[in-house]
Amino acid sequence: MTVGYVHGYSQQETGRLGDQADTLARLLHQGTAYPAGSRVLEVGCGVGAQTVHLVASSPGARIVAVDIAEDSLARARARLAAQAPAARVEWVLGDVLDLPFPDGSFDHLFVCFVLEHLTDPHRALTGLRRLLRPGGTLTVIEGDHGTAVFHPDSAHARAAIHCLVDLQAMAGGDALIGRRVRPLLSAAGYRDVVVQPRTVYVDGARPDLVEGFIRNTFTAMVASMGPDALAAGLTTPDEWRRGIADLHRTAEPDGTFHYTFFKAVAVNPGT
Amino acid sequence: MTVGYVHGYSQQETGRLGDQADTLARLLHQGTAYPAGSRVLEVGCGVGAQTVHLVASSPGARIVAVDIAEDSLARARARLAAQAPAARVEWVLGDVLDLPFPDGSFDHLFVCFVLEHLTDPHRALTGLRRLLRPGGTLTVIEGDHGTAVFHPDSAHARAAIHCLVDLQAMAGGDALIGRRVRPLLSAAGYRDVVVQPRTVYVDGARPDLVEGFIRNTFTAMVASMGPDALAAGLTTPDEWRRGIADLHRTAEPDGTFHYTFFKAVAVNPGT
Numbered sequence: 001m002t003v004g005y006v007h008g009y010s011q012q013e014t015g016r017l018g019d020q021a022d023t024l025a026r027l028l029h030q031g032t033a034y035p036a037g038s039r040v041l042e043v044g045c046g047v048g049a050q051t052v053h054l055v056a057s058s059p060g061a062r063i064v065a066v067d068i069a070e071d072s073l074a075r076a077r078a079r080l081a082a083q084a085p086a087a088r089v090e091w092v093l094g095d096v097l098d099l100p101f102p103d104g105s106f107d108h109l110f111v112c113f114v115l116e117h118l119t120d121p122h123r124a125l126t127g128l129r130r131l132l133r134p135g136g137t138l139t140v141i142e143g144d145h146g147t148a149v150f151h152p153d154s155a156h157a158r159a160a161i162h163c164l165v166d167l168q169a170m171a172g173g174d175a176l177i178g179r180r181v182r183p184l185l186s187a188a189g190y191r192d193v194v195v196q197p198r199t200v201y202v203d204g205a206r207p208d209l210v211e212g213f214i215r216n217t218f219t220a221m222v223a224s225m226g227p228d229a230l231a232a233g234l235t236t237p238d239e240w241r242r243g244i245a246d247l248h249r250t251a252e253p254d255g256t257f258h259y260t261f262f263k264a265v266a267v268n269p270g271t
Numbered sequence: 272m273t274v275g276y277v278h279g280y281s282q283q284e285t286g287r288l289g290d291q292a293d294t295l296a297r298l299l300h301q302g303t304a305y306p307a308g309s310r311v312l313e314v315g316c317g318v319g320a321q322t323v324h325l326v327a328s329s330p331g332a333r334i335v336a337v338d339i340a341e342d343s344l345a346r347a348r349a350r351l352a353a354q355a356p357a358a359r360v361e362w363v364l365g366d367v368l369d370l371p372f373p374d375g376s377f378d379h380l381f382v383c384f385v386l387e388h389l390t391d392p393h394r395a396l397t398g399l400r401r402l403l404r405p406g407g408t409l410t411v412i413e414g415d416h417g418t419a420v421f422h423p424d425s426a427h428a429r430a431a432i433h434c435l436v437d438l439q440a441m442a443g444g445d446a447l448i449g450r451r452v453r454p455l456l457s458a459a460g461y462r463d464v465v466v467q468p469r470t471v472y473v474d475g476a477r478p479d480l481v482e483g484f485i486r487n488t489f490t491a492m493v494a495s496m497g498p499d500a501l502a503a504g505l506t507t508p509d510e511w512r513r514g515i516a517d518l519h520r521t522a523e524p525d526g527t528f529h530y531t532f533f534k535a536v537a538v539n540p541g542t
Contacts, residue, residue: 144420144529146420146424147418147420147529147531149415149417149418149447149449149450149531150450151450151451151454153417153447153450176420176424178420179420179421179422179424179527179529180422180527182474182475182476182525182527183422183474183525183526183527186475186525187525193476194476195472195474195476195527196472197470197472197529199468199470199531201466201467201468201531201533203453203454203466204453204457205453205464205465205466254453254454254457254458255454256450256451256453256454256466258415258418258450258468258531260418260420260470260472260529260531262472
């Protein structure tokens with residue numbers, strides 16, 4: 001059921017996810033700090049881009065990080081060893097739909113940029129609830145490419161972004177899932193679901209985000225999908241080039257960029 | 272140069288603007304409080320929907336409110352008399368492009384939901400700067416219909432919203448102006464331009480905003496443009512009905528709605 005990871009597993013992709021996490025960490029992780037001794041499971045840790053921030057914000061928590069890709073886990077482990085050598089994380093290989101933990105094993109679950117890749121996020125969320133003790137919390141963070149709004153506006157850039165939405169849909173996922181997080185969590189039996197928009201707005205006054213978000217995160221992510229978009233017949237080389245160029249254009253001093261992430265916290269009411 | 276006010280001047284429109292201001296007031300006005308004795312000009316006060324919040328947040332400021340429509344000014348005056356009888360506001364009839372005040376008359380300018388309606392916002396902003404003392408501030412708040420993202424997603428609803436963008440463009444304005452606020456202010460000679468996204472996110476956990484924003488503000492605004500959209504040949508009665516119905520659908524318990532306003536504060540550096 002877990003679909004192919006649409007972003008691929010290249011070294012460049014690893015770097016992109018690292019840049020993204022570092023620039024956006026404060027925005028996304030604000031409010032997430034687990035008590036010392038609490039049992040926390042990060043689901044779909046990938047290359048550890050969020051894990052480094054989890055251990056920084058919750059130094060006393062007992063963090064288990066799981067991913068379906070052995071190579072990603074190795075990179076995550078190396079990243080933690082380099083960036084947070086004192087942190088103790090337990091690394092587990094496993095599929096989000098069939099995780100090797102007894103019921104109620106965790107006080108908190110953390111799921112960031114994972115649901116967008118799943119064919120059946122409802123089934124995944126329902127299964128994850130089993131791993132939470134009653135009263136435990138689930139935190140979900142997802143993007144939504146429909147919130148990407150920029151200046152100068154460009155039909156070419158919008159078309160390039162839409163290619164990502166189409167590719168994600170073809171792979172069984174949903175790059176517009178941010179807007180659906182609350183109904184998904186409610187339908188999966190979670191209660192007290194609180195969703196906050198975490199909006200990134202970038203203009204010439206924020207050169208760190210111009211570099212870290214517009215160039216190194218969002219445009220790099222779109223650009224990395226060029227071969228797949230071309231192979232799927234969703235664009236042409238010329239159209240794609242213009243789209244990427246127009247996204248880079250928004251990083252000029254008079255450009256602006258807007259994108260909203262959706263962060264949800266919800267409670268497992270128990271059976 | 273000032274174009275026809277695309278939303279019209281009906282009683283219903285007056286009510287819509289009142290609902291909008293009350294629900295969104297905290298979000299939009301947060302951070303705007305002018306010192307006692309300071310001279311403040313609200314440009315394009317319309318029916319006074321924002322004026323009531325200005326006087327509430329800045330009770331000691333000397334507020335002048337200007338609008339191009341005599342009827343709107345009368346309604347604004349009546350609204351203030353009813354909702355803030357102790358407030359003293361000076362009401363002035365005038366065109367934003369030719370305001371009857373000497374240079375440097377004001378310490379602060381407040382311009383909310385006005386630039387979107389102008390054919391030449393650059394010229395308006397440049398002219399307004401003349402009215403500010405050196406070191407005085409300009410506050411601008413604008414929406415951007417491109418940030419409207421909702422669940423369930425609907426091509427019909429998106430098409431209805433796009434009709435508003437087209438109508439505003441046909442009238443010489445720009446319903447996507449939020450993303451352009453910073454470059455507009457910089458080009459008009461303002462300095463220290465700081466733009467913040469003010470994102471409205473609504474779901475079943477916020478029944479006040481479901482009613483106040485999804486239904487009474489956004490969907491009501493779109494619905495009110497139906498006759499114009501039909502007259503302009505931008506839609507059909509059936510397509511329009513489906514679009515409005517689908518917008519209302521987002522107000523159901525499992526629906527969500529996202530919209531970002533852009534709030535800028537900038538300084539007049541003087542000559």
